[in-house]
Amino acid sequence: MSAGFDIFEVKINYYSASSVFVLTMLWGFITAFLLTTKGYRYADFMFVTNRLTSHLANGLFLLTMSFLGSLTASLSPFLIRVIIFIYQDEGHITEDFLMSAQAHEFIIGFATAFLYLLVFSVLGYLFGMLIQFNKALQVIIPVVFLGGLMINSGEQGMIISIINFFMMESSFVLFTLKMIVSILVIYLSTILLTNKMEVIR
Template sequence: MSLTEVSTYDVVKKQFMLKFKAFSKVFTALIIAQIIAMLFSAGSSSSSGGSFGSGHQLFQFYYVTGDIVFTFTLIWAVAIPYGLVKREQRTIDFTFVSNRITNHLSNFVFLTVMSLVGALMAFGSSLLLRTLQYLFHTNVYVQSSLTFVEVLTIISVMFLYILLLAIIGYTMALLMNLHAVMKVVVPVTVLGFAIFTAVSPIYFLESSLFLLFVKVLFTVLALLGAILMFSDRWEVR
């Protein structure tokens, strides 16, 4: 019997570092997704215009935003967690003196870091998109520059949404591994949830950063708590 006591913190830290190295390609996938999104954004900018009564056009505006880039980032955030629950990955996790709880905690830390990187890259890609439009097009009007507080606010909102969808994606992946029928039930349930939240102010229409933070934090902690409670019934390796 070993006299060396291994703390939960040390195990989670080692598992996180392993996952960060093993899944480093997810950030390459994010770069590719955002490049594709920028190409779509460049060709699908919304526009508006005006004209005199005689019908001669006076002006026309084209609005360039990073909405498509952010949407692609959200899709990436939902898809990535599926790799964390593969059987091969779970086997690697148990090369440590660990249990299901430390495994999920390390996955949660990884998804949090992943979400922060995704938010920073989404914001940077949006700025790059607007910069390219400014450099290669004439008669471009640049909106007033953002303050430091506004930048932090935008990145914080992006981070919260990405983290929310990443944790939801992780929960979905776990449920779909329980039973074959879950592969049908879970997508249908998530689709209904997506339609509901799209027309309600629960998350995506929230105007207060503080309330958004509280809602996302509550949802993330509730899902994580449910996952940990369920994992407590599983075997220890």
């Protein structure tokens, strides 16, 4: 952003770590999705296993992924702050949330990141499994998603309403409840829906 006077120019740069979080969530989704593809599922074949053990092991893996992903993403603002300092070329940092934020805010930020990442991971896992189950869903799911963006439920599209349901929640306790319930519902329905599917298919 810049405000030009005839002889003065003011440039304001806004920095935040949001993009790191967004990319990490995308990573979680894609990785979980790919866990369900054939190459990955061969591993399960090497052990004497059934669909449920495979699901549970994958669940643990998704938990680990989400933990490590959100841990690194939550620490990234500090590294970004250091990098901004090194490359700020004569500029000023006039506002720095690190200075005013409390320790518990970072911890809750980390927990929030973890929940978001986990919900994206189980979603990726669900979609991946569904597509393995029936290839036609490869087309149907994106269509339903795009349709959901457009179909009105109230004022906004359905998908937007769902996103707002989580993102506009300003109470951490309620947010955590919503998230945990959603994660369990998505994960359990993945298990139930693919229960009858062979390990290798």
